[in-house]
Amino acid sequence: MILLGQLEIALKSKNVGTITSFRLNFGIIVITTNYIFYR
Known part of the structure; x- marks a missing residue:
C-alpha cells in the first residue's frame, strides 16, 4: 500500500x-506568433 501511494504521488x-x-x-x-503577425 505504501509503494502504491508513492507511485501515485x-x-x-x-x-x-x-x-x-x-x-x-x-x-x-x-x-x-503574435510577435510575427503584429510586428
Whole structure:
C-alpha cells in the first residue's frame, strides 16, 4: 500500500510537470506568433 501511494504521488507530480511544460511551450508559441503577425 505504501509503494502504491508513492507511485501515485510520482505519477501526479509527473502529470503536473507535463502540464506545466505544455503551458510554457504553448505560451512561447503564442508569443512568437503574435510577435510575427503584429510586428
